[in-house]
Amino acid sequence: MSTRKAISRRRAVLQGIGAxxxxxxxxxxxxxxAKAPVHLGFWTFDNPQQRPWLQKRIRLYTEKNPNVTVDxxxxxxxxxxxxxxxxxxxxxxxxxFVSQDWFMPLWLDKDLxxxxxxxxxxxxxxxxxxxxxxxxxxxxxxxxGKAYGYPLWFYGYCNYLNTKQFKEVGLDPEKDAPxxxxxxxxxxxxxxIRKGDKFSRQGFKFAMHAAAWTVIQFNPILIGAGGAWxxxxxxxxxxxxxxxxxxxxxxxxxxxxxxxxxxxxxxxxPLPQLDWLKERCSMFMQPPLPPVLVEHENPAxxxxxxxxxxxxxxxxxxxxxxxxYGFNLVINARAAKEKQEVLHDLYRFVLSDxxxxxxxxxxxxxxxxxxxxxxxxxxxxxxxxEILKARDNGVPLPRSLVYNEMADSMHRAVQRIxxxxxxxxxxxDTAAAEIDRATAAYRKA
Amino acid sequence: MTHTPSAGKPLPRAIADTAxxxxxxxxxxxxxxxxxxxxxxxxxxxxxxxxLVFKYGPMLWAIGLSxxxxxxxxxxxxxxxxxxxxxxxxxxxRETLVNTLVYIGGSTALITVLGLAxxxxxxxxxxxxxxxxxxxxxxxLMPIIAVCLVWRFLFHPYGLVNQLLRHIGIxxxxxxTGAETAMPAIIIVTVWRFAPYFMVVFLAxxxxxxxxxxxxxxxxxxxxxxxxxxxxxxxxxxxxxFVIVVSGLLCARIFLMPYIITGGGPGNATRVLxxxxxxxxxxxxxMGRAAAISVVLFAxxxxxxxxxxxxxxKSEENFR
Numbered sequence: 001m002s003t004r005k006a007i008s009r010r011r012a013v014l015q016g017i018g019a020x021x022x023x024x025x026x027x028x029x030x031x032x033x034a035k036a037p038v039h040l041g042f043w044t045f046d047n048p049q050q051r052p053w054l055q056k057r058i059r060l061y062t063e064k065n066p067n068v069t070v071d072x073x074x075x076x077x078x079x080x081x082x083x084x085x086x087x088x089x090x091x092x093x094x095x096x097f098v099s100q101d102w103f104m105p106l107w108l109d110k111d112l113x114x115x116x117x118x119x120x121x122x123x124x125x126x127x128x129x130x131x132x133x134x135x136x137x138x139x140x141x142x143x144x145g146k147a148y149g150y151p152l153w154f155y156g157y158c159n160y161l162n163t164k165q166f167k168e169v170g171l172d173p174e175k176d177a178p179x180x181x182x183x184x185x186x187x188x189x190x191x192x193i194r195k196g197d198k199f200s201r202q203g204f205k206f207a208m209h210a211a212a213w214t215v216i217q218f219n220p221i222l223i224g225a226g227g228a229w230x231x232x233x234x235x236x237x238x239x240x241x242x243x244x245x246x247x248x249x250x251x252x253x254x255x256x257x258x259x260x261x262x263x264x265x266x267x268x269x270p271l272p273q274l275d276w277l278k279e280r281c282s283m284f285m286q287p288p289l290p291p292v293l294v295e296h297e298n299p300a301x302x303x304x305x306x307x308x309x310x311x312x313x314x315x316x317x318x319x320x321x322x323x324x325y326g327f328n329l330v331i332n333a334r335a336a337k338e339k340q341e342v343l344h345d346l347y348r349f350v351l352s353d354x355x356x357x358x359x360x361x362x363x364x365x366x367x368x369x370x371x372x373x374x375x376x377x378x379x380x381x382x383x384x385x386e387i388l389k390a391r392d393n394g395v396p397l398p399r400s401l402v403y404n405e406m407a408d409s410m411h412r413a414v415q416r417i418x419x420x421x422x423x424x425x426x427x428x429d430t431a432a433a434e435i436d437r438a439t440a441a442y443r444k445a
Numbered sequence: 446m447t448h449t450p451s452a453g454k455p456l457p458r459a460i461a462d463t464a465x466x467x468x469x470x471x472x473x474x475x476x477x478x479x480x481x482x483x484x485x486x487x488x489x490x491x492x493x494x495x496x497l498v499f500k501y502g503p504m505l506w507a508i509g510l511s512x513x514x515x516x517x518x519x520x521x522x523x524x525x526x527x528x529x530x531x532x533x534x535x536x537x538x539r540e541t542l543v544n545t546l547v548y549i550g551g552s553t554a555l556i557t558v559l560g561l562a563x564x565x566x567x568x569x570x571x572x573x574x575x576x577x578x579x580x581x582x583x584x585x586l587m588p589i590i591a592v593c594l595v596w597r598f599l600f601h602p603y604g605l606v607n608q609l610l611r612h613i614g615i616x617x618x619x620x621x622t623g624a625e626t627a628m629p630a631i632i633i634v635t636v637w638r639f640a641p642y643f644m645v646v647f648l649a650x651x652x653x654x655x656x657x658x659x660x661x662x663x664x665x666x667x668x669x670x671x672x673x674x675x676x677x678x679x680x681x682x683x684x685x686x687f688v689i690v691v692s693g694l695l696c697a698r699i700f701l702m703p704y705i706i707t708g709g710g711p712g713n714a715t716r717v718l719x720x721x722x723x724x725x726x727x728x729x730x731x732m733g734r735a736a737a738i739s740v741v742l743f744a745x746x747x748x749x750x751x752x753x754x755x756x757x758x759k760s761e762e763n764f765r
Contacts, residue, residue, distance in 0.1 A: 082727050082728070085518060085727075086727075088518040089518055106730075110516075110518050110519065112518060197616075197617050198603060198617075209708075210708075261602065262622070263602045263619045263622040264601075402729070404724075404728045404729055405728075405729050408724070408728075412710070412712045415710045415711040416711070416712045419619070419622045419623070419710075419712075420624050420711065422712075430536075434536075434537065437535065441531060441731070444514075445514040445516060445522075445731075
């Protein structure tokens with residue numbers, strides 16, 4: 001009797017558990033059935049820190065949303081824009097991708113990306129959205145009152161100093177960090193060591209190896225000198241008086257102060273900042289420098305931590321600006337409506353934990369102003385205030401539909417001026433004419 | 446026994462069909478020669494299709510594209526000769542065209558002369574000459590990227606080449622950053638890479654010249670120079686023609702060397718047409734214009750080949 005009772009009780013318990021399980025599973029099954037499978041393509045650039053973090057966030061999203069699968073692909077930094085262009089041409093562009101800031105004008109001009117639904121991203125208005133991010137982002141991704149990009153990282157270049165070398169020549173790296181371009185030349189001169197025509201150490205150097213760097217490094221000097229890349233009519237204005245002043249400043253480190261060898265960095269560029277990391281130059285302007293890179297290239301420098309970022313010099317002390325650029329999450333205009341909606345949710349999820357982004361990709365700051373900079377982990381990062389200041393005060397890269405042609409023309413001009421000692425005004429006139437031709441051809445096409 | 450249809454008496458249907466089909470079958474039946482030809486066409490067809498689809502098709506498409514404005518994201522738009530007109534007025538293109546011609550001329554001349562000189566030296570049958578040939582030929586086995594990177598370091602202002610020059614009293618030369626020296630530097634790398642390859646081609650030609658010619662000339666008292674001028678050169682003329690044409694075409698298409706070693710600089714000093722095609726197409730997204738530049742490059746190659754053919758046809762007649 002008692003055994004029977006026990007068995008029937010056990011059965012009842014098991015039936016109860018079974019019924020509960022079925023009851024619990026029903027809404028889930030119903031929920032899963034309600035969401036149709038969505039497959040997305042997503043492309044980004046490669047970077048040892050940023051790409052793995054983004055990939056992790058997307059993976060977490062797909063784990064939470066099993067109906068969504070993402071074909072995550074990444075390409076070398078310089079190839080991403082070309083890949084996306086070819087993707088659009090062949091109808092194989094992904095539904096979502098990371099756009100480099102300077103490509104935004106092109107996508108916008110050709111209506112290749114859609115305006116974002118800010119409500120879906122959790123914002124009540126465009127103003128609220130704009131207020132949340134660094135100004136450099138806002139200027140590049142907002143058109144006709146609509147936001148086309150959801151910003152990831154945005155950062156400004158800093159002037160990285162080798163504090164040990166500063167001390168060696170009797171300079172205080174805190175007080176004597178150059179505030180003006182003239183001070184930069186004079187300080188670089190003091191730091192330079194050369195025997196005849198051979199530099200053992202360059203006080204400062206501008207990267208000469210790539211057109212992209214030429215623009216990034218010339219941009220703040222030009223703006224600081226009161227110049228602009230284009231005038232209000234869209235004509236190239238780099239050959240203006242301010243442009244000549246800026247280029248004279250740019251060239252002065254090599255030609256006036258003899259503190260850099262412009263022929264040197266063309267030939268050795270496995271990493272643009274390698275000469276600085278190897279202590280062959282004392283100052284170099286670059287994006288925020290990951291400690292892991294310093295550790296890898298110069299363990300002694302990492303251990304002794306004898307480096308620091310400083311703000312760009314200016315024409316007036318304390319008024320220097322760096323170049324700022326960044327990356328936006330965007331949505332392909334050719335993506336189906338339901339995929340666009342899922343991408344909004346995905347992007348919102350990706351950026352929902354900014355502290356995690358910093359943990360994985362420090363010291364690359366997000367464009368997001370608040371919600372993470374107060375975290376103790378961020379605050380204790382060495383010189384983080386300089387990195388954030390550079391982001392917030394930096395001037396954005398020129399917004400141009402012929403960006404690559406402009407960069408190549410300027411690069412040729414800089415090479416002529418520094419390597420062939422060509423006349424500055426004439427070289428800038430040539431560059432401006434080339435850029436205007438490219439702009440005219442674009443408009444005609 | 447043969448059945449012949451008799452008037453007024455119809456044949457059974459099957460027999461009638463067979464009789465009607467017989468002449469048609471005879472008409473379809475091919476002779477041995479035709480069948481052989483068809484068989485040959487069948488064998489060649491896949492290769493022909495391959496070339497049509499992957500070689501001549503894209504070539505024709507590129508020519509068509511050169512008459513359009515195409516940015517890779519919108520549909521191509523016909524603009525007639527617009528791309529060619531804009532090229533004529535573009536100083537960067539003109540400079541690049543001159544660079545390309547200088548590069549082709551310089552590299553081809555040096556590759557031919559040096560390749561022949563090396564082959565003659567190897568052909569002297571000095572002990573160890575064949576080993577030297579093997580060592581020299583190794584330059585062709587190195588990956589081109591590695592070659593470019595190594596030479597970039599060698600030509601660095603503080604690199605090995607300048608250090609060696611310093612020992613013989615020559616000061617620093619900015620090989621890759623001087624407008625006058627950058628193109629010669631690229632030509633040096635090209636010759637270093639390709640001359641040993643063509644040396645082997647010349648050597649094969651030299652070995653094919655009958656020794657009796659030289660013996661007879663020697664008996665007649667001809668000097669080494671006269672033997673070279675009157676026997677070696679005429680006998681080698683088809684090979685020389687081959688080397689000039691092939692190396693010229695090779696140089697016309699060169700891309701990686703200037704791209705990696707100098708990036709086309711300083712200024713525009715080492716930018717060649719193939720680099721401009723790449724930049725215009727994939728960096729500036731102007732595919733129509735890039736196609737027009739590639740058509741110009743094709744025309745140069747064609748003109749070079751035809752010119753060489755005529756020149757050598759004349760010189761062969763002269764030798765005869």
